[in-house]
Amino acid sequence: MTEAIEKEKTPDRLQSFHGFLSTGDTEGMREALADMHPAEIAVLLESLPTDQRLQAWKEVPSEQTGEVLAQVHDKVRLTLIGTMDSDELIAATENLDTDDLADLLPDMPDEVIQQLLNTMDEQNRERLETVLPYPEDSAGGLMNVDTITVRADITLDVVLRYLRRRGEIPETTDNLVVVNRTGHYLGLLPITELLTNKPDQSVAEVMQRGVEPISADTEAHEVARIFEHRDLVTAPVVDADGRLVGRITIDDVVDVIRERADHSFMGMAGLTEEEDIFAPVITSSRRRAVWLGVNLMTAFLAAWVIGLFGATIEQLVALAVLMPIVASMGGIAGSQTLTLVIRAQALGQIGASNARQLLLKELTVGFLNGLVWATVIAVVAGLWFDSVWLGAIIAIAIMINLVVAALSGTVIPLVLKKLGADPALAGGVVLTTVTDVVGFFAFLGLATLFLV
Amino acid sequence: MTEAIEKEKTPDRLQSFHGFLSTGDTEGMREALADMHPAEIAVLLESLPTDQRLQAWKEVPSEQTGEVLAQVHDKVRLTLIGTMDSDELIAATENLDTDDLADLLPDMPDEVIQQLLNTMDEQNRERLETVLPYPEDSAGGLMNVDTITVRADITLDVVLRYLRRRGEIPETTDNLVVVNRTGHYLGLLPITELLTNKPDQSVAEVMQRGVEPISADTEAHEVARIFEHRDLVTAPVVDADGRLVGRITIDDVVDVIRERADHSFMGMAGLTEEEDIFAPVITSSRRRAVWLGVNLMTAFLAAWVIGLFGATIEQLVALAVLMPIVASMGGIAGSQTLTLVIRAQALGQIGASNARQLLLKELTVGFLNGLVWATVIAVVAGLWFDSVWLGAIIAIAIMINLVVAALSGTVIPLVLKKLGADPALAGGVVLTTVTDVVGFFAFLGLATLFLV
Incomplete structure (x- = not known):
């Protein structure tokens, strides 16, 4: 076996x-x-x-x-x-x-x-x-039209005889769908009920009326959420008038779940879930070039900020050595918050009502981790370059950048979503732009004020 | 509606x-x-x-x-x-x-x-x-033990009468499971077959014998793969002797798929899929501090590399301004390759047999994008600091780092997996360490040789 x-x-x-x-x-x-x-x-x-x-x-x-x-x-x-x-x-x-x-x-x-x-x-x-x-990523696009329908006023025996005559039941059929004369959805008749109830009972007596159908224009990710929350195997789909148009089966929903997860995962690296690992080299290169170009612009922005402090760096080259640390710690801390928020957004867990509390929590976490790591970095940097002042200044810069990172990591995905942009795709670029610019500016700016 | x-x-x-x-x-x-x-x-x-x-x-x-x-x-x-x-x-x-x-x-x-x-x-x-x-993340841990079993030698009519007497069929039951006298798995009896076949036929005549059961010690992610590939709703689970022990239902498999996707997504930011967005501040801080600490070590390593070239930077401060661009372009390009490879690993699409071709393709993509962006950066940097030589040197450094990024992005996840580590968790840190160190070293090293 x-x-x-x-x-x-x-x-x-x-x-x-x-x-x-x-x-x-x-x-x-x-x-x-x-x-x-x-x-x-x-x-x-x-x-x-x-x-x-x-x-x-x-x-x-x-x-x-x-x-x-x-x-x-x-x-x-x-x-x-x-x-x-x-x-x-x-x-x-x-x-x-x-x-x-x-x-x-x-x-x-x-x-x-x-x-x-x-x-x-x-x-x-x-x-x-x-x-x-219907668009591919809507309930209408996901549905099949092989639904077996029955009327409420017939007996289970009639249904049983109909099914036996029909001879074939579509794959993944757990319910027959009960409709009225005009094809409007009324409820579900689980086939297990057919097996356990007396044949002389009517469909109306054993059908489930409480199950809400899915509207054909529902978005695919919302369909996935409904299936996950209710542990569904199939669900009936109705048009705007409540008329039955088809049914969605779990195997298609599993594909949606997989694709959406891939979308977030690949999106964070500027790729799509459709990315073909063996796409022709030219196609791959062109698609990725765009992403590199976007990131290059943010890198130039960061470089420009550093350029503002060229004179300071010339006098104290230790600043050039340490400045990537400030930017990188901000980027890492920020992307932790960002990832957490994007996942929560996908689960529908964040709204206006708890966003403020989340921000407060993330700011506190950023502040505490700022304290811890600012201290460590200050000691190492102070010893390395034999300067208490340099240690103090990098510590303050780290504190500033980690708090800004927490703020950005929380606010950027919320704003992007409000603007209709995809936080999983754009969030990381915007975030590192902020943490790079703030990190370099805070560190080199403070050094210019107090050290040289 | x-x-x-x-x-x-x-x-x-x-x-x-x-x-x-x-x-x-x-x-x-x-x-x-x-x-x-x-x-x-x-x-x-x-x-x-x-x-x-x-x-x-x-x-x-x-x-x-x-x-x-x-x-x-x-x-x-x-x-x-x-x-x-x-x-x-x-x-x-x-x-x-x-x-x-x-x-x-x-x-x-x-x-x-x-x-x-x-x-x-x-x-x-x-x-x-x-x-x-059974461990929680194995087929045995996922299974329910509410399977309805039948014997092969009885007629469908007997099964139908048994079900009616039983009165209740467990949720998400699409098959009854056919076992022999000793409880060994023989095949499946879809309940739709019960409805469409003649009652005097025997279970043996209509049962599906070809369906392989899932072994109880199969890992959860492998179970998910089997369900996805075969569009299953339920699957029988057997012990090492082929004895039926239970069944797995699709709703539990959907949870596995969701969790694994979350695991990769959250893992890239050093978080777990269990991360609670409103965990107590101290708990969150402590968990994230570890990740920041790991990244800090790599940042110090990068800083140390820069420190080697302190004298060069002192003479040409433009190097300090431009060096983050070299590191960041490498990091971005590398994480695109890394993400692609990790996703393909999760789908079981990468083995010794196609890894070399993938590497070759990624190296070519890296080389082509290197050419494109090295040229752009060379022109901008050359004009900015009015130095053809500086432009040439940053172009070569970018080329080197993008090719190294493609190499690392492909090889790191393969090696990590072989070592039993989780590429989604550790891949990003190792990759950026490589692209930072190589980026800084190539750029500052070349500048030391040719510019000052």
Whole structure:
């Protein structure tokens, strides 16, 4: 048994797959891929340099290609679609869920989209047309339209017979949805209730009426929050009039959670969650160049501040030696506060009502850590350059910068969010600009006043 | 409908709750809390300063307290448990799932644990004893023991009658688990199959045999990966002998995914995912002081490098002005590579087989961006200080540091992982130490050789 599970470990699979790739063992590749789930294949393809990725892509079983395309990151998807002709693309999308198909369509060549819509049956085209208008990152974009609906006035026995005749229940179905004659949402009928209640009871008697549906225009991250808070497996989606339009399943929500977490993590380094580790060098370079350019401007600003005190540094070169310490301690302390606040923002834990208390707490923490480390730095610097005054001045500068760091780390993400900017992306740059400028200015300014 | 959903938005709820808190409106608090799910209450409590948190805690409906305790972060949990007497604690834990109870136990006072075990019925105690030996972050620690098992040789009709007699099916049950006489796992019986197949068929005929169970000692993050890859809602857990011991449900897996993402995000700033935004000031200060201390040592190292070139700086103060630019560009470029690699590591996308190609790609990206920005910086610095030579030297230093940054950003996380350290926690510190030291050394060293 343990062996069977061991085999599942993605890193090991990756290693053995690389083995097949390097020896050009297409048979081995094909066997390995046949054994993998679409999401695993997606992760594998993302981990390969472009040429190997396309080589592996050729060996993916054709019945999996659609699902894999739906799972890989946008940029990888485009390179894969580029290798397929119209017939292959149409075949790949045949068995996809409507929500996945709707996500794929924008990346498809125009003639394929036309052909797809033409070959679709009426019901599927209608379903697709329900989903297409909603943005990808809304409840409408996340939903599937394979909901099984029942009416409230029938008996469970009728429902049971209907299901048996139907013969197939969509994956991840934990509830049937109860609607009225006009398709308006009324409540849920958990399929476990079907199994435990008497068949002669009516749907109305056992259905759950208290469960609020999700509005189709709800943002994806809000959908994720609702699923997490209520431990949902699926949720019904309604339009603005309360009419049932589909349902969201937990597997799509898990993807949202993962993407949003990646977004914050990658955003702090100026990258996007879609970043392809083996993107062409030129593409990667260009994207990262922008971020380096932004940071360069803040570095020049800091340099300009130092330049103001050129004469002071000329007289006391110890200042040049010590000044990075002041800036760096501010940056580190500030980014701790910043990270804490950004996480709390993502959880919806910060509002006008507790922001002041949080600021107060962070300022106190900054002040206390300022005291501790200012003392340490003062002693080391004082001994190193044999100057009590230098020690005193760096201590004051550190104190100032750590308090400013706490203030900036709290206020910057709140302000950025209010301005509609993404704190995870812009917060770090703005913060280090502040802590660099304040750090250099405080330290060199005080030295100019008191030391030279 | 839209209104009903709007009400769900946690930030809004938080705001209105703060309103009740500030006016001391216990009635309003109680009503708001009665309307919330345990996970929402947990998020709310975590967002409150300690005194208000305890004030709100008193108003949480007693039937929710156990679930809320299971959901809040460890540190917040301890403060909440501290306010409860033995009777309240025992009442709170009465209706908890075994996995949640097992997580709570270590935080409970000893006499409560004793009393709990004494008052438990045989079956529940046995269940708890199944779960307790497994670490919290393993499949065994995540699992529940409420699995409904059936035997392969009975008919679906017998299963249906059994379920109806049983009357209650545990939440999030999508499969019954098929075991043999000795309790060994054989396969799954999806409850949708119960609904769509003929009652006279046997379990053996319709059960799914191909689904591999999860071994109880599988690590939690590996469990999450399996769930994500296979879009699972629940999964059976077996012991080393293949005997069924329980099942894992997606809601607990979502918590694992969230925590691991938080772990990486918070780790980059030297914080843990358990960080309480309103922890007592002293606790917060002490924890963050350690991180500041670690970073201070690297800052002193950088300062020492600068100190080596004191005489050079004395002669050409422009070096002091420009040197932070060299260090900072290296740090930014390096942390982009580092972030990319850490994310890929978390997804299991990096192994010995593709690490070299990744390194090559990152080095090329570093080199190209080095060319671009070295040129820009050379021109600006050359004009600013009216020295072609200074421009040339900072350009070379930038080139060197960006290439070193790409090298470090790729190699450091791989090495840290091999050493068993957490790249998300230690990677940033090690990286900036390298880029600071190399940046200062290259720039000031070259200047010493060629400029003064």
